[in-house]
Amino acid sequence: MKSEALRWIVFFPLIGAALNGLLIRSKNPYLSGAIGTLAAFASFFTSLIIFSQNGFSTHITDFLFTWFSTGNIKVDFALEVTAVTSVMLLVITGIGGLIHTYAVSYMSHDESPWRFFAYLNLFLAAMLTLVLSQNLVGVFLGWEGVGLCSYLLIGYWYKENKNTEAGMKAFVTNRIGDLGFLVALFIAIRDFGTLNISEILAFVSGPQAAALGSTSLLIFAAGIFWASTGKSAQIPLYVWLPDAMAGPTPVSALIHAATMVTSGVFVSLRLWPIFEGQAQLLEVILVIGLSTAWLAALIALTQRDIKKVLAYSTVSQLGFMFAALGIGAPVAAFFHVVTHACFKALLFLGAGSVIHGMHEKQDLLEMGGLQKKMPLTHGTFLVGTLAIIGFPLTSGFFSKDLILEKAFVKSPVVYFLLLGAALLTAFYMLRAYSLAFWGKPRTKEAEHAHESHWLMTVPLGILALLSVVVGFFEVPDILGGIHKFTEWVNLSWIGWTPQLGGGTAEAHHLSHLAEWLLVLFTTGGSLGIAYLSWKKFGQIQAKSAVESNPGFFTRLSENKFYVDEIYGILFLKPLAFVARTGSKIVDHSLINGALHGIKDSLNLSGNVLALFHTGGVQTYTWYLVFVAALSICVAIFSGWGVL
C-alpha cells in the first residue's frame, strides 16, 4: 500500500529545520521553539493518522525518487512503515515533540535558539529517515544523519573545547561502528543482490540463501551488530555516550536516551529474521549486553554528575535490551526500548529541570533537599526513578520483568546476572534521587533553587504519565495477560516463517507459580536495594560526608574503570604514533628526502663541473686534444684487439 503522507513525516521536521536554520534565524526562543515544536508535532500527528488509518496489517510504502542506481546497486529514496516502525515513529515524534516543548523554555536564555531547534528538527528528520527507510542505504543515511546531529548538538556550546571534543568523540566512535554497517551493506550488495530490507528478508528465507552459506549472513549480521554497539553504546564502543552529556539536557533526553541510542536495537529488530538464525552471534550479543549492563551500572554507582549517572544508566539499560536480543526475545527488547524511552526521557528532563533550577550545577553533592523547592520536578523524577527500578505497575516493571522472565527461561545464570544489574540500577538511581531531592541543601544554589517554567513541567507530567501507562500494553499473564504490544510487533514479520520473537510463542512456559516467584523476587530485591540506598543517601547533610576516603572499588568506579585511558594506550596512541611518524618518515624523509637529494646532487655536480671551466684557453683546447686522442687510440687499439 502506498501513501504519500509518509514523506511528510520526514518533511515536516526538515522544513522546520530549514525555516529555523536558514530562513528565519530568530533569536526569539519562543518563535524558534514554536517552529521546531510545531514541526515535531506535525510529524507526530501525521504518524498518528497513518497509525490510526492503517493499523499494521500492511506495509505502507512511499517512493520518492531513485537516489542512485548503477550496475546491480539500486538505491531508491523510499519509505516504508511496518509495525515496529510505527511504534518507533510514535515514540520518536511523540517524545520528541514533548522534548521540543520542554526545550523552548530550557533554551530560552540561549544566544541562538534557532540553531538549537534547527539541529533538533534535523535530528528528527534523520531519525525518521532511519526508521522509515525502505532500504539499508536509507537507513544508513539516517544512521549517519543522527550521528551528525548528535555531533552538532553535543558540541552545541562550541565555545568550550570540552564540548566539541565530546562531539567529535561521539562522531568518530560512531564511525568506527558505521564501518560495520558499510560492510553489511557491501555484503548485501554482493551476496543478496539487493538493499531493500523486505527483499533482503525475502532473500534470506528463500532458497538462494541456503546456497550462499552462512558466512555472508553471519558477517552481515555481525556488521549490523557492530554498528549497533557504536550507536547504541555497547561495549566496546560505549565510551562516547557519557561524554555526550556535554550537550544541552533536552538533547541528552531526546538523542542520548530516548531515540537515537535505541536505533541499534531497532535496526536489529527490523532485520531480526537474519539475527535469529545466527546462534553464535546471539551468544556474543548476550555476553556483550550483559557486560555492558553490569559495567555501566557499576560506574553509575559512584558518579557525581547527575547527567553522568543517567548516561551510564542509559548504557546499562541498553545493555539490558541487547541482552534481551541475545536471549532471543526481540519483542521484550523493543518493549524495553519504548518504556525506557518514556522514563529515561522523563529522568533526563527532570535532571534538566534540576540543573536549570540549580543554575547549571550538575554535581549531585551540591544539591540536596530539592523536593521542597521543586515539587513538580521531584514528583515526576520520582515516577521516573520508580519506573526504572521496576516498581510494580510502572512501565519499567513490565518491560524489565518480561526480559528477566525470558532470561530465566533461557538460563537461570543469565537471569541472575541480569537481576544483579537491575539491583545495581535500583541502588544508583535511588542514590541519585536521594542525593538530589532529600537531605538538606548543601550549597547556595541548592538553597535558592526554584521550580521551572510550566513549559518544562508540563512535558514532565505527560512523560510521567506515559512512564506509567505504557507498560500496560504488555502485561504478564499472571497479572492479567495483555499482549497487545507483542501482537503489534509481530505484525512486522508477517510472511516470515517460522513466526518468532513473540513472548507468547515460547516453546515452554513457566508455570504461574514460577512467574510469581520471579516477579516477587525481582521486585522485592529491587525495592529492598532501593530502600537501602535511600537510607544511605537520603540523609546526607554535607558534601564532605560522601567525599571521604574512597575505597579501591569506588576509585575504580569513579574513574570509569579507566576504560578511556586503556583505549588511549591500546588504540589511539599507537595509531596516532604510527600516523604521525609514519607519514613523517615516508613523506618527509623518504620521498621528499630522495627528491631533495636528487636536486641537491644535480646542483652540486653542476657546480663541480663548473670548476673545470677555468677560463683558460688551454683548458678548453686540452679537452679537444683529449677527446680526439682518446677516441683515436680507443678506436685503433680496440680494433687491434689491444684493448
Place this chain on the structure above:
Amino acid sequence: MENSLLLFLLWPFVTGLLLFLFPKKIPLLAQYSSLVFQIVWVLLFVWAIGPIWEELSVAGDGGGPRAFPVYFSWDWIPFLKSRFSLGLDGLNIPLLGLNVLLSLCLGFFSLNKKNLGPGYLGLFSILNGASVGSLLAADAFVFYCFWEFMLIPMYLLIGGWGSKNRVYASLKFFAFTMAGSLFMLAAILALAFQFDVASLGWHDLVATNFEFQGWGSVQGLLFLGFMLAFVVKIPVWPFHTWLPDAHTEAPTGASVILAGVLLKLGVYGIARWCLPLFPEASAAAAPTLMALGCVGIVMGAFAAWFQTDIKKMIAYSSVSHLGFMVLGLFALGVEALQGAFFQNIAHGLSTGALFLIFGIIYERTHSREISKYGGFAQEHAWLATSFILASMASIGLPGLPGFVGEFLILAGSFKTFPVYSLVALSGVLLGAIYMLGMLRRFAYGPVSELVKSHPVRVTWNEWASLVPLLLFMIYLGFGSQAILSKVEPAATQVLTYFR
C-alpha cells in the same frame, strides 16, 4: 555541433590572450570582462552539449555500449598520425561541467581583488582551455599537447600568485608532472611509429590489439608509460608529495582548479586511455594499483591527521580521496567505475569549496596555521557553516555527494577485491578523524586572537562564487542519478574491453 564544440574549446584561449592585453592599472576592467567571458563560456558549454545531452543516458546502437563519439575532426598533422579530433561522452561531460562551473565561480571570486590582474585572469582562462582540451581530445597526441600545456599556466599561477614558498612548490609541481608525462610521450610515440595503427585517434588505438605477455611486452610497457603520467597527476602514493606543496602555496583559484579539475584529469585519463587501450595490462596491474590506492588512502589520511597547515591538510585529504578513485578505477566493475567518476565530481565540489572558503578567510588573516585559528563559527557563522558542510561532504556523509561516490567505489571493489575494499574503509574513519579534528580547532572553541583581530566580511561576489558550489553539492547528494545515468553508458563501454 562541430562549431559549438570548437568554439567552446577555443574561447578560453582567445579570451585568455585578450585578457593579457588589458591594462594592468585597472584590474577591475579585466576582472569584470573575465567574468563576462566566463558566463559566455558557460553558455557555450550548454550550447555545445545541449544537442547530445539527452542521448547520453541512452545506450549505443543495438542496446550495446556507447563508444566515444567524435564530433570534430581536423587533419592537422597527418604525418605524425595525428588528427585534431574532439569527442564528448558521459565520461568527460560531467568533468567539463565541473570545470566550467568552478571557473565561473572563480570568475566571481576574482572580482575586486587588487592583486588578480589581467595576467592572472589570462593565465586562468588559458588553463581552463588546456584542461578542457585534454578532456575533449579524442587523439592521443592532441591529448598529450593539452595535457602538457596545462603545466605552464598552472606553474605561473602557483609561482606568480602563490604564498611564501611558491617557487619551490611550483617547481616541484612542474618537474613531477612533466617527469610523469614524458613517459606518456614516449608511449604515444611508440604507439604512432612502432605499430601499425592507422592514426593516434582513440578509435584506431582501441581497435588495435597490443600483445600482452608480462610487463616487458609491448602492452605492458605502453601501459606503464601512460600510467606514469596519470599516477603522478592523480597523484597516487608514492608520487604524491608535490600535491601538498602545490596546494598549500597556490593562490585560492589555482588550488580550486587544481583540486577540482587537474587531479581529476588523471582519473579521467586512466579511464579514457589506459583501460580501453590496454585491458590485459590494466587487469594485471589492477591489484597493485588498488593496493597503492589503499596505501594512499591510509597514508594520506595519516599525514592529514597531523598537519598544522589547513591547506596542507586539505591537500592530504585529497591524496586520501583520490586513493578511493584509483581503487574504483581498477576494481574494473561498473559500480566502482561509476563511483570513481561520481567521486570526481563530488570531490571537486567539496574540496573546491573548502579551498574557496579557506581562501576567503586566508585573504583576511594571512595565516594557514590551524593553531592560530579557533572559534571561527562565532566570527562568521555562515562561512563556518559552509565550511562544515563542505567538510562533511568531503568525509562522505550520506546525503552529500561524497557518500555516493565512496559508497559505489567501496561496494564495487568489494565485489572484486574485498580485502582492498576493507582496507579502504579505514579511510572513511580516518577522514572523520582528521576533518573533524581540524573543524574542532578551526571553527569551534574560544575565539582566537587571529580571528578576533581580522574580521571577515564576505563580499557579494565571494558569496556568488561559493553558493553555487554548495547548492550543487546539496543537490548532488540526492540527485546523484542525474550524473550517474549519463556516465553509465560510457562506463559500461570502457568495461567492454575487459573480456
Place this chain on the structure above:
Amino acid sequence: MELFSGLSVTQFHVGIGVLLFCIGVSGFLIRRSGLIALMCLELMLNGVNLCLVSFSNLHRNPEGASLVLFIVLVAAAEAAVALGLFVAIFRKVGTVSLDDLRSLKG
C-alpha cells in the same frame, strides 16, 4: 740512417708533419703567452701542410697543394685578426698572457 730505411719518403715526411703538429699542439697547451700559442698554431698548420704536400707528391694529385695554399691564406688571415686582437688587448690589459685573460669562466 738505417733506422729510416724501412720508411718510404712519404711516410717520413708525414711522420715529420705529424710530429710538427703534435709539437704545435703541446706548445699551444703549455705556453702561457698568447703570442707563442699563436706561433704553435702556425706550427700545427705547418705540420698539416707538410703532410698534404707529401701526400700530393705520393698521389700525384695537385689538390693537396691547392689546399696548402688556401691554408696559408687562411693562416695569414687568422694571424692578422689574432695579432690585431693582441694589440687591442695589450692596449687595454697590458698583457697577452693567456693566464691573465680569465675573466670569463664558470
Place this chain on the structure above:
Amino acid sequence: MESSFFDSSVFTLGPNELQALFPLLWLCVGLVFSTLAAGFRLGIGFTRVLSFFVFVPFVGLLAIQLGNPPVAVMGTALEMNAFTRLVGCAVGILALLVSTFVTPTRNGVLHPEWLAILVVQVLGLTLLPGARDWVSFFVYLETLAITGYVMASLDTDREKSLEAGLKYLLTGAFGSGFFLMGAALFYGLTGTLDFELIASALKSVNSGPEKFMALSAAILIISSLSFKLALFPLHMWAPDVYQASPTAMAAMLSTATKISVFGALAGIWTLTGFSNFPELKQILIGLAGLSIVAGSLLAMAQKSLRRLFAYSGIVNAGFAALALAAGPFATGSMFAYLFIYSVSVVGIFALLERFSTQLGLEPHGDLKIENLPQIGRKFQGIFVGIFAFFVFSIAGIPPLPGFFGKYLILKDLWIGQEYFSAGLLILGTLLGLGFYLKILVPLYMNQDEPTDEIPQNKRVAKLWPTALATTLCVLAAIYALGGLSRLPRWVETVEIFAR
C-alpha cells in the same frame, strides 16, 4: 652548355648555375653597399635599414628557388640543392632578425663594419652545407669562423668582448688545425679531397690500418666540428663567447653557426661515408649524451643569463647531434628543430638586450639572474610574456613550437630504433626544467617586494629595435609551427640531399 653565360677555357658557368648563385651574388652586392656604409661611417639606423635591403631579397631569392632541382656550381665547390637553400634561408632570416636589434656600444659607438662582416659570415654559412670537397669546405668554414671572431670582439671598448674574441679565435683556429689534419689524412688515404671520391674509396676500407687511418681522420674532423658546435666537453669557449660578445652578435653566433655546421656535418656524414663506421656514430652519441647531461647540470649552476643560454645551447646541440647520429632520415627533423630553437634564442637575446636597456645597464651588458626580479616587477607585460613563451618553447612544452621540433627528433629516433638516444632526449628535457624554470622564477614570482621607479622614458626611443626583433622572432617561430604541414616536404628535400 651551349648557351653558357660565361665561357672560357678555365671554367664554365651555365645559366642554372648562375641562377643558383644569384642570391649569393646579391649578398656580394650587399657587401659592396655595406662596405660603402662603413666607409662613410653611416649611423646605426641606416645600417639596420640596409640590412633589410640585403637580407630580405637574399632570403626571398633562395626561397623562390627552394623547389628547383639541385645545381652543382663549378663541380664540387658548391651544390645548391634544396637543403643548402633552406639553410641559406634560415641563416638569412636569423641575420635579418639579429640586425634589427644591433645596438650601439657603451659610448653610443658602433663599428659600422658589423654589417659587412655579417654579410660575409652569412655567405660562409650558406655555402658551407653545399661544399662537396674539403678545400671548399675549409674555406667556407673559415669564412664563417673568422668573421665570427671579429663579430665576437666587435665591442672593442670592452675587455671582455676582446677576451671572448681572442678565446674564440684561438680555440677556433686550434680546431681548424685538427680539422685540417683530418682532411689531410683522408687525402693521404684516398688521394682525393672530393667527398664523393673519398666515399667510394672508403667503401673498400673495412679493416686493417686503412680503416684506422680513416677512423682517425674522421675522428679529428668530427671532434673539430663538435668544437664548433660546442658539444661537451668541447664546449668551453661557447659560454665565454656568448656571454661577452655584443648581444646581437652572440645571438648570431649561437644559432646560425649551429644550423650551418650541423647541416654540413649531416652532409659529410653520408657523402663521405662516415656512416660506414658505427664507431663514429657511437662517439657522436657519446658526445651528445655528455652535452645533454653535463650541459644541463652546468646550466643549473649559472648566474649569468647569457651563459645559461649558452649551456642551454650546448644541451640543444646535443639533441641535434642525436638526430644527426640517427642517420640522414632525421636531418629534416634536425633542421626544423634547430631553426625553431634558433629563432627562439634570437628572440631571447633580443629580450635580454631590451631588459638590460630598460634596467639602465650598459649595452651588451651581462644580465644576471639576480637582475630579473626588477624586470618582473617593473615590466611585467607583453615582453615578459613573450620571454616565457620562448623559454617554454625551448624547454619543449606543447603546443609551443619548440616541442614540435623536439617531438620530430624523438619521432625519428624512435623510427630509427635509437632508443638510447630517445631516452637521452627525454632525460635532457627533464633536466632542462632545472634551469629553464629557474629563469622564470625571478621574473614572475617576486611580486610583493617593493618596487623602485626606474626612469624609462629616456630610453623608450631605443626600445623599438628589440621590440621589432622580438615580434619578428615570435612570428618566425609561429610560422615554423604553422609550417609543420610543410615539414614532410622539408624532409623530402633533405632526403634528396642525402641521397
Place this chain on the structure above:
Amino acid sequence: MESVGSPNVVQIVLGFLTLVTALSVVLSKNPVVSAVNLMATLFLTGALYIGLGHFFMGAIQILIYAGAIAVLFVFIVMLLDLKPLSLTLPGRAVSIAGGVFVSLFLGLGLSVAAFRSSFGNQGAAEVESLASIASPSVISLQFLSKYHLPFQVAGLLIFATVMGVVVLGKPKKQLDQVEGK
C-alpha cells in the same frame, strides 16, 4: 728527386732540424727567440717541400710564410715589448704535464694511423710525372676552375679580415673623434 723509396740524408737532416727548431719555438722563454725559431721552422719546411719536388710550394712557403707571416710575428713581439715568460711555474705543473701527455697521446695515435697504413704502395706515383702536379700552372689552373668559388670566397674572407683588423686596430681616441656624439 725520388718520391718512392727511403728518405735521403738531406731530407732526414732537414726533417730533424725542423723538429728541433719547432721544439725550441715551444721551449724558449723569450718570445723573440720563439718567433725566430718559428721562422726557421717555416723555412726548413719549405726546404722539405723542395726536397719532395714541390718547388713552387717551397717558394711560396718561404716567401709568404717565413718571409711575411713570421716576420709579422717578430714585429708584433717587438711592438708589444713582451717580457720573457718562464715556461714553468709551480702552479702550472699539472697543465704542462696534461698538455704534454695528451699531445703524446695524440701523436701516438696519429703516428700509428699514419705509419701502419700502406699508402706508400699505391700506383699513382709511377703513372704521372711530378711536374704534372707540382708546377705553378697546374695549381693556378685549379684555382681558376675547380676551386674558383672557394678562391673568390677567400677573397671576400680576406676582405672581411681586413675590415675586422681595421676595427680592432683602431685606437679608441680615433673612434671617438669620428663618431663620438
